[in-house]
Amino acid sequence: MADPQLTTADQALDAWLQHLAHERRLSPRTLEAYGHIGRLYLAFMARHRGEAIALRDLGAVTAAEVRAHLAERRGGDRPLNGRSISQTLSAIRAFHGWLDRRCGVAAPQLALVKGPRLKPTLPRPVTEDQARGLLQETEADPDAEPWEAARDRAVLTLLYGCGLRISEGLSLTRADVPLPDALRITGKGGKTRLAPVLPAVAEAVDAYLALLPFPLGPEDALFRARRGGVLGPRQVQAAMQRLRGRLGLPASATPHALRHSFATHLLGAGADLRSIQQLLGHASLSTTQKYTAVDAERLLDAYSSAHPRA
Helix, strand or coil, X not given: CCCCCCCEXXXXXXXXXXXXXXXXXXCHHHHHHHHHXXXXXXXXXXXXXXXXXXXXXXXXXXXXXXXXXXXXXXXXXXXXXXXXXXXXXXXXHHHHHHHHHXXXXXXXXXXXXXXXXXXXXXXXXXXXXXXXXXXXXXXXXXXXXXXXXXXXXXXXXXXXXXXXXXXXXXXXXXXHCCCCCEEEEECHHHCEEEEECCHHHHHHHHHHHHHCCXXXXXXXXXXXXXCCCECCHHHHXXXXXXXXXXXXXXXXXXXXXXXXXXXXXXXXXXXXXXXXXXXXCCCCHHHHCHHHHHHHHHHHHHHHHHCCCC
């Protein structure tokens, strides 16, 4: 049922973001991205029409207006690539879909807008040797305190050994240690899964905690930054950047690549797709199937480099 208090487009956007945060339980980072896209979209509409946009006006949005907004985002000072344009259009469609369901404001012309054609991209995992090298190299950082080196090793070991996203690894608290045989992880969309914990993962986390110089309460975040604050994703990404620089690895060797490596290496060792889907927390098996293409590509590379007639 439509909310009579919602009269402007900006109010509707705020209500949609509240819905995504509290009902859909999307991550803060995703909410920030959707909010940014929505505000730019509404600002464009206000400029284009020369007046403030009311809620009812969003039902009269034309395909030409949406295409003009996407064209503006593709150009300008910070142009978006095809994938980002596709994500922008997806967010706009999600916003209008919510307006239709909750406010009774449909925008039928939006169905006429087509996104850019994108070439499917494959995950870019690191090899098993590269993963081992990354974990070992954490101890060779001359600028890091021993506890910081142990922390970086523990975080990266979690991502690779359990197939976690950065946000999932950093969500652990002091009460989670010592790690159980399987971690209960809440991932995207509030979906919960069990992630088995290898002995090497538990040992890396125990070694970090033994060196940590800051006292922690049961509910405190487990991983801490240099001055004792909560460790953030950007700090993990920066640590990975330093590591790959020392090892000569490509820019694709990111913390998230360790999650891709977890799946690819399991598949190469004979794990079935359904099991990998459950371990990664993918809602759809089609998302997991991309790892079969990665594994096939790796087999062809090995064949080309090793076969005597290649």
